[in-house]
Amino acid sequence: MSVQLKTGRNELFTDPDPDNARAFFRTKSRELKSKISNAEEVVRTMLKDGDYIGIGGFGANRIPTAILHEIVRQKKKNLALAGHTATHDFQILVGGECIDRCDVAYIIGLEARGLSPNARRAVQSGKIKLTEWTNASLSWRLKAAAMGLSFMPTRNILGTTTFEYSAAKEIECPFTGKKFAALPALYPDFAAIHVHECDIFGNARVYGASVSDQDLAKASKRVVLTTERLITNDEIRQNPESTFIPFWCVDAVIEVPYGSYPGNMPYEYFSDEAYIKEWLAAEKDPEEFKKFMDKQIYGTKDFYEYLELNGGIKKIQKLRAQELLIDTEIGGKK
Amino acid sequence: MSVQLKTGRNELFTDPDPDNARAFFRTKSRELKSKISNAEEVVRTMLKDGDYIGIGGFGANRIPTAILHEIVRQKKKNLALAGHTATHDFQILVGGECIDRCDVAYIIGLEARGLSPNARRAVQSGKIKLTEWTNASLSWRLKAAAMGLSFMPTRNILGTTTFEYSAAKEIECPFTGKKFAALPALYPDFAAIHVHECDIFGNARVYGASVSDQDLAKASKRVVLTTERLITNDEIRQNPESTFIPFWCVDAVIEVPYGSYPGNMPYEYFSDEAYIKEWLAAEKDPEEFKKFMDKQIYGTKDFYEYLELNGGIKKIQKLRAQELLIDTEIGGKK
Amino acid sequence: MADFNSMELMICIAARNLEDGATVVVGTGAPCATAMLAQKTHSPNLCIMFEAGGVAPLLPSMPISVGDSRTFHKAIMASSMPEIMETCQRGMVDYTFLGGAQIDMYGNINSTMIGDDHSKPKVRFPGSGGANDLASLCWRTMMMTPQDSKRFTSKCDFITSPGYLQGGNSRYEAGLPLGTGPYRIITNMAIMGFDEESKRMKVLSINPGYSRKDVQDNCGFELLWADKIENTDPPHENELRILREEVDPFRYIIGR
């Protein structure tokens, strides 16, 4: 096949050059030192207006809510987002009017829960610049970066309008002559990932589906972990095969128990579906939604106040029973 | 940079075409059925003369000795090997005159233990056709196959004689114009991997450094696991994040306790350095070595007889104490 | 004949296509219900995968998200998105199910937008998610959808996920893996496949209560017709019972 090779027409929001990325990584600390911080400090010092960000987990599963809220509270502007099955995380950031560019795989929807009216309005208004991708494409763009490359050859998105509005390029395989998509490496400026356990150095463990978080942690220039609980470095060293993210990827560590609320945290607590429904309902009317955001995010000092506002530990107990399929009725249901 | 792109001059032993690989994988069973077998049966039915094979572990660490020996006993011929830090495994296969082609990263040496005289003689005689690679190159060639691709772009081997005697090609990055090596995907015909635990379906766990075994299991057309011990499928399902190799990669499962002997098995037993030294000494004289092979491999019926010949469980107890740094002297050493 | 609604009909018919020992990647909703029904009827060994990483769970209930804890409840593996997608790309996944706002005669699907200006769409949908990837990389793509002539369109406003593109050999020529593509489109009215040569949508079977005319009238392009058009075997009692009692007892899906 010696055909004309195509190029996606939309904007590439990040620099895929691996030597530029290496120049940054060369300066990144590899010290085994304490990285304990808090959300206010992290968002103030580690994230600039205009930065490109990636969010761990999967929309409303294992998400770093404390960081997402703090980005809104601090009114960060003109951020770009890797919209890799972005659901509740996208909702929060669009609610705060924080983003103006997005690499889209999946946005404005909340899977089986329906669509976000506010996010949809924002996207349809043209206020957010979109480049189209897919879930695998964003995964592989992060993997290319995690591997220190500038692109990854793949066999998806070819032939579609998705390709046309992406920033990918077609290439020919030097061995078979077959056509591949070349997906540009994605090196985010900043990533926030919620994990089950980590030590003060940032050696972290994650349980359940890991989505793309291992590659996200490696590909990103600055990384903050929020964690359900801190563990000792001794514990990390007892099972070195369980380390999901190593310390050198991590710049800050924050202990945030129940930190994925209102999202699901595998083996810990289920998502608060009633709350998410309430949020979706509030979004229907812009005035209502403003009040809702004021109360939930701008009006709360931090994640602890926010959690308390929404039922605190008692609520978490219920969600925990739901997650573990434990019947907590007195005497059982039957 | 618009320079002439180079191509390695040596032979590519395997087909990197992902559609040919997919056509095979389409026919591979995905059934959750028992795959219990034995070494004699597996080597007789799953491996043909001329096949390209990959061996799990790292030379003398976590190696599938029972399968390696059985390949020698059944006098398989003209095999090609992925020589990815091949040490004791290479020694065994060359001792049995089973291989005539090798993708080389590291051969004929045994790391800190010195060089294998017999393997060196065989290679220097020109009897084994060599194409040059590196450890990362073979890892990434397997990863390209595991990902269902025909090549992986990388930044190693460029500019060297290693590249010149490889079967790699130079390509230009479509985004940066930079030169990369394109490494052809490696889809072996057959792979044998020794694991710590697996169920009868082939869902397996590995502890310690995993080398390239996850990609090897995915990339290979036919895969046999030998395992220190069988576990139940229930146990697999209790920690789904610990599954290292899923059942659909696996065609046969053999329980072989102490199956990496004389190699090291992480957390189980250390390598038998005295035995490996004896092997190296025997290799110095071809007549001596023939006798050694007769006694150790051709003269033993299976791995159990071989292990018994070399000290059996009592020997393993010693190696286990060494592995776990346990002082087993009566009353302790001091 | 048992009484059933069109969602129940589509799920029961779709489930029959999933043979025992096959692999399938599903999303939430009807596709997941379909896979569960197949598992509980003729395919106990069907391996269900979710794109966030869950593999072969013992599903205690219908997931809300393809990444929630149910998708790896007592699973064989809780892996990652690249792991699942690479397994598809390697050719180890047999089936997937997609949805969409528009589909054309070559099985190309739109789940991105309506309108002609990408930067200011008339209506924006979530986008591909994993749909393009699964449509590109799994062996056989299926769709369950109510049929009308707006949805079955002569031209998608946006091709999110590839069917046979412009038909003929164009899918493979675009670089997509050999031998992949749309397999069955299951609507309330009929079951469609695709012509071997032209790759155009072809009616194979008509569902109870509908006519040839209904099927063509509710399609925005000209359908091909198999030499022999079957009458769709309607849902069996045991399929409906299992679907209603075991798969979706709260009627989240079949109550829609």
Added chain:
Amino acid sequence: MADFNSMELMICIAARNLEDGATVVVGTGAPCATAMLAQKTHSPNLCIMFEAGGVAPLLPSMPISVGDSRTFHKAIMASSMPEIMETCQRGMVDYTFLGGAQIDMYGNINSTMIGDDHSKPKVRFPGSGGANDLASLCWRTMMMTPQDSKRFTSKCDFITSPGYLQGGNSRYEAGLPLGTGPYRIITNMAIMGFDEESKRMKVLSINPGYSRKDVQDNCGFELLWADKIENTDPPHENELRILREEVDPFRYIIGR
């Protein structure tokens, strides 16, 4: 001045180059001893990695293999070969140490073969292993080797691992990562670096007991010389004590 052999000298000098908080990939033998010595003297936070996957172990003794259990004993991570190599390729690894049978004036190293027929070498060595990868991808490559004019050759029979290739900018032009390359060559006689422009090997410091003439006479190519040649600071008492008592008490390496 303390008494020491040349292996002890080379290890002590090499260890001084590994600053606290750096990352280094090492093999078995002298490189591992060097990293351990650095850790036990001025760089407690040196992160030692092994190419089979071990990261930051608490090494109970010298490994026999870069994949044996010692390399991930109480480690931070027991990962994989691609994991380590990709960390190097991403620019997160500062140092590595290589060995070889030949080295030329640009720091190119041969560990593959002697002779001119690849298919029938006069002498075959193990080959690259991970050497080419580490030399390509880590920021700074070092070598410890006894010096003689056969080993320090005007032309390697085979370039297994890249130094500065043909000098000047040729390394980057070949596609290798910007800013990487050989950093220090530490021999029994001297410490060499590389000229900024020409990338030719340049003597920086001469070891106790050797002269300029010794250094040049035992080198098969013309060496460059720094403007000011230092006298190598010989091993200190505490370096030797720790090396002998804690790092290599059985003299596996330093007894060679």
